[in-house]
Amino acid sequence: MTTDTTQAANAHLNTPTRLTGSEILWATLVGEGVDTVFGYPGGAILPAYDALRKFPIKHILVRHEQGAAHMADGYARASGKVGVAVATSGPGATNLVTGIATAMLDSIPIVCITGNVSSKVLGTDAFQEIDITGITLPVTKHNFLVSRAEDLAATLRHAFQIARSGRPGPVLVDITKDAQQASAIFDFEAAKPRAYRPHPMLRVDESGLAAAAELIRSSKRPIILAGHGVSESGAMEQVRTLAERAQIPVALTLLGLGGFPASHPLNLGMMGMHGEAWVNHAIQEADLLIACGMRFDDRVTGKLASYAPNAKKIHIEIDPAEINKNVKAEVALVGDLRAVLEELLPRIGTRGQGGRDGSAWLKTIEASKGAVAVHDIKNLPDSGHLYAAHVMHDLWRITGGSAVVVTDVGQHQMWEAQYFHHEHPRTLITSGGLGTMGYALPAAIGVKMACPEKEVWVIAGDGGFQMTAAELSTIVQEKLKINIAVINNGYLGMVRQWQEFFYERNYEATPLVSPDFVKLAEAHGIPGRAVRTRSEVLGAVEAARSSQSAFLLNFLVEKEDSVYPMIPAGSALHEMIRRPDRDPLEERAEDN
Amino acid sequence: MLHTFVAYVEDLPGVLTRVASLFRRLNININSLTVGRSERPGLSRLTLVCESSAEAGDRIRASLFKLENVVDVDDIAQAPSVTRELALIKVAATPQSRSRIFDLVEVFRARIVDLTSESLMIEMTGVESKIEGLIEVLREDEGRILEICRSGKMTMRRGHHLSSVLRAMGAGEEEANAAAAVREEERMAAEPE
Ligand SMILES: Cc1ncc(C[n+]2csc(CCOP(=O)(O)OP(=O)(O)O)c2C)c(N)n1
Numbered sequence: 001m002t003t004d005t006t007q008a009a010n011a012h013l014n015t016p017t018r019l020t021g022s023e024i025l026w027a028t029l030v031g032e033g034v035d036t037v038f039g040y041p042g043g044a045i046l047p048a049y050d051a052l053r054k055f056p057i058k059h060i061l062v063r064h065e066q067g068a069a070h071m072a073d074g075y076a077r078a079s080g081k082v083g084v085a086v087a088t089s090g091p092g093a094t095n096l097v098t099g100i101a102t103a104m105l106d107s108i109p110i111v112c113i114t115g116n117v118s119s120k121v122l123g124t125d126a127f128q129e130i131d132i133t134g135i136t137l138p139v140t141k142h143n144f145l146v147s148r149a150e151d152l153a154a155t156l157r158h159a160f161q162i163a164r165s166g167r168p169g170p171v172l173v174d175i176t177k178d179a180q181q182a183s184a185i186f187d188f189e190a191a192k193p194r195a196y197r198p199h200p201m202l203r204v205d206e207s208g209l210a211a212a213a214e215l216i217r218s219s220k221r222p223i224i225l226a227g228h229g230v231s232e233s234g235a236m237e238q239v240r241t242l243a244e245r246a247q248i249p250v251a252l253t254l255l256g257l258g259g260f261p262a263s264h265p266l267n268l269g270m271m272g273m274h275g276e277a278w279v280n281h282a283i284q285e286a287d288l289l290i291a292c293g294m295r296f297d298d299r300v301t302g303k304l305a306s307y308a309p310n311a312k313k314i315h316i317e318i319d320p321a322e323i324n325k326n327v328k329a330e331v332a333l334v335g336d337l338r339a340v341l342e343e344l345l346p347r348i349g350t351r352g353q354g355g356r357d358g359s360a361w362l363k364t365i366e367a368s369k370g371a372v373a374v375h376d377i378k379n380l381p382d383s384g385h386l387y388a389a390h391v392m393h394d395l396w397r398i399t400g401g402s403a404v405v406v407t408d409v410g411q412h413q414m415w416e417a418q419y420f421h422h423e424h425p426r427t428l429i430t431s432g433g434l435g436t437m438g439y440a441l442p443a444a445i446g447v448k449m450a451c452p453e454k455e456v457w458v459i460a461g462d463g464g465f466q467m468t469a470a471e472l473s474t475i476v477q478e479k480l481k482i483n484i485a486v487i488n489n490g491y492l493g494m495v496r497q498w499q500e501f502f503y504e505r506n507y508e509a510t511p512l513v514s515p516d517f518v519k520l521a522e523a524h525g526i527p528g529r530a531v532r533t534r535s536e537v538l539g540a541v542e543a544a545r546s547s548q549s550a551f552l553l554n555f556l557v558e559k560e561d562s563v564y565p566m567i568p569a570g571s572a573l574h575e576m577i578r579r580p581d582r583d584p585l586e587e588r589a590e591d592n
Numbered sequence: 593m594l595h596t597f598v599a600y601v602e603d604l605p606g607v608l609t610r611v612a613s614l615f616r617r618l619n620i621n622i623n624s625l626t627v628g629r630s631e632r633p634g635l636s637r638l639t640l641v642c643e644s645s646a647e648a649g650d651r652i653r654a655s656l657f658k659l660e661n662v663v664d665v666d667d668i669a670q671a672p673s674v675t676r677e678l679a680l681i682k683v684a685a686t687p688q689s690r691s692r693i694f695d696l697v698e699v700f701r702a703r704i705v706d707l708t709s710e711s712l713m714i715e716m717t718g719v720e721s722k723i724e725g726l727i728e729v730l731r732e733d734e735g736r737i738l739e740i741c742r743s744g745k746m747t748m749r750r751g752h753h754l755s756s757v758l759r760a761m762g763a764g765e766e767e768a769n770a771a772a773a774v775r776e777e778e779r780m781a782a783e784p785e
Pocket residue numbers: 408409410411412413435436437438460461462463464465487489491492493494495
């Protein structure tokens with residue numbers, strides 16, 4: 001990463017030069033703005049690795065290729081740029097698959113580079129040959145097999161264009177070893193992809209906009225459903241203006257959290273399976289849903305037949321294949337959310353100018369919060385128990401909500417979503433669509449590489465943490481300051497919760513023996529501390545924050561606590577399981 | 593209902609897999625699929641027929657468009673169009689039994705394209721029902737059917753051209769887009785609510 005390499009790379013970009021395929025690979029990445037890649041070497045990608053030192057690209061050596069894909073994904077989610085993962089052929093490539101699928105289901109732009117055997121032996125089951133373009137076909141937005149050095153630059157540039165355009169997603173470029181070794185003229189400018197062709201079924205027309213404006217104006221009980229598209233499209237301001245101008249409350253999907261400030265008076269909170277009761281009740285009672293960059297996933301709709309039965313739907317979405325997929329829309333505005341809202345907003349009047357008066361509806365929702373509106377559990381007396389919800393709450397308070405939190409998958413993920421209040425986009429990084437355990441630790445490495453100045457917290461369960469804990473060494477090798485909170489309940493908690501509710505407490509295969517996580521961290525050279533009571537939380541979090549190095553906190557929380565409310569899969573949104581009265585968590589909670 | 597999609601796709605390795613994989617994912621069986629060169633160099637044209645709900649048409653078309661190698665997709669739906677299929681049928685026939693088959697072939701406006709002392713080959717183009725009709729009567733006849741090879745359906749709209757065709761014929765971008773818009777309007781109008 002010296003200035004020498006930067007100058008050399010820039011020279012390549014400006015004047016067509018003969019380079020090896022390996023050099024073309026890195027030179028093209030530099031040209032596409034890449035300065036960090038996450039990877040793991042092996043025979044079929046060795047020529048590329050050999051050329052790496054000549055280019056101003058930082059390579060992070062991972063401990064498992066799944067981690068490389070998650071890191072690229074975390075990097076992309078935190079920065080909005082394309083993340084890059086590199087792996088060798090065969091097992092290196094197949095190890096990427098879970099990470100690629102994770103990015104696919106959440107529409108994350110990453111480019112994965114894999115080496116493959118020489119083109120002469122493709123299809124012969126040569127050593128470590130695998131048909132990775134075949135394997136990843138259903139989990140990539142697109143993929144390529146490149147067997148000639150002269151095709152590399154154009155293919156890679158095309159890959160970046162595909163990854164970041166329209167509805168973003170992962171792209172894999174498989175490069176044969178001989179293509180890396182051969183040489184070709186590298187002409188970055190000439191390798192530019194053809195102009196991006198937007199999906200031909202995008203449709204934002206006059207009649208649709210007018211119909212949407214009229215539905216909004218005449219609605220009595222409207223709700224904005226804000227999804228991942230809000231931050232992907234950079235439409236935070238526009239959503240906020242819409243909400244404020246027309247006095248419409250905003251409910252968020254898991255990946256939408258942060259797209260609308262948690263502290264905003266119109267923010268209702270998270271919707272769906274573990275959303276607060278008033279949010280889901282409000283959706284069921286609504287007469288208009290304005291879906292902004294969300295796809296009516298089954299985790300947010302519950303049983304479709306009884307979803308928001310009285311509501312008309314306006315669906316603003318960039319992917320035409322999402323329209324009328326799960327929920328039929330009366331008005332579909334198919335395009336980039338921000339651009340659509342820019343066109344829609346001038347048609348929405350404020351209350352003074354013939355716009356709608358939302359006060360009655362807002363009052364109804366406020367009243368429905370009633371006794372369950374437990375926002376602040378700061379003053380909960382220390383009962384000798386440690387609840388994960390309290391840990392989330394305290395983490396939120398202590399970090400001032402400014403940290404980037406990377407969660408794994410399970411109960412802790414839902415508690416984080418409920419109790420850590422996100423004000424800004426890209427501050428909650430989590431695997432929503434695929435729900436990939438093991439995501440958090442590697443993704444956080446990508447996040448930290450993208451935003452070194454930000455405070456980064458991993459929140460992982462004892463189960464998921466063990467799936468990718470090997471990346472602790474990566475953190476140490478790269479000297480990254482990442483704080484890790486393991487929410488240790490001794491169970492695969494979310495599955496145990498389903499067993500408790502739906503399988504008569506038959507806790508089959510969910511009790512979990514774990515190593516002493518503090519010792520495990522120490523073995524890696526990462527200091528840590530175990531936390532057993534509420535009163536220890538603050539000191540522990542401060543110790544982690546003030547430590548120069550990464551730090552691990554092992555929170556030994558209530559073992560059989562569950563996430564409430566919960567809508568059983570396949571039930572209607574209002575049929576939720578509430579926290580039983582005997583449970584002390586909310587009973588004793590009180591505002592200041 | 594039966595959906596018929598006509599798509600222009602890049603003529604590259606693996607493109608058909610991507611199209612087929614989409615239908616596999618949606619758990620939709622492909623009833624018929626024909627692919628061949630189109631009027632545009634580098635682009636193949638395919639006609640794909642599948643059985644799915646009426647509402648699924650738009651989503652399938654949108655998903656096809658999302659495939660990087662797919663350049664254009666038309667959902668023929670109920671639009672006026674011509675559909676043809678080609679069949680080659682080999683029938684066991686001795687010099688004695690030939691003449692009856694010749695008569696049948698005449699009635700069905702098919703052609704004999706190969707003749708040996710034990711068999712003959714019939715070529716027939718037409719709509720599906722006509723081909724089925726010929727096969728049926730051949731089966732009823734004692735002439736034994738040895739082999740049947742059917743191309744699957746090929747469909748082309750009557751009247752309006754696909755925008756891509758107009759472009760290929762040298763029409764301006766504007767004209768092509770206008771044609772595409774007309775087509776889209778028609779499609780929306782034909783759509784069952
Ligand atoms: C890779 C993977 N395997 C299995 C699952 C199914 N699953 C969802 S949550 C969960 C339990 C997670 O346990 P833990 O990491 O301890 O978190 P907790 O729920 O206890 O907070 C499991 C097994 C999954 N989401 N991902």
